[in-house]
Amino acid sequence: MESDERILDVATLSSKYQITITKTIREKLGLTAGDRVVFVEKNGEIVIRKA
Numbered sequence: 001m002e003s004d005e006r007i008l009d010v011a012t013l014s015s016k017y018q019i020t021i022t023k024t025i026r027e028k029l030g031l032t033a034g035d036r037v038v039f040v041e042k043n044g045e046i047v048i049r050k051a
Helices: 023-029
Strands: 037-042 045-050
Touching (some): 023 045
Antiparallel strands (some): 037 045
């Protein structure tokens, strides 16, 4: 982890390979039910962004 990064929250992968986006992250991204997100590969990591 780089010095300008911090862990915001942790999610658990379900048996169906799904995660729940926690309240902390939903609020940070301004997500509501029905919103779409994108997964972007950046520097060997996956970044989630509001679509």
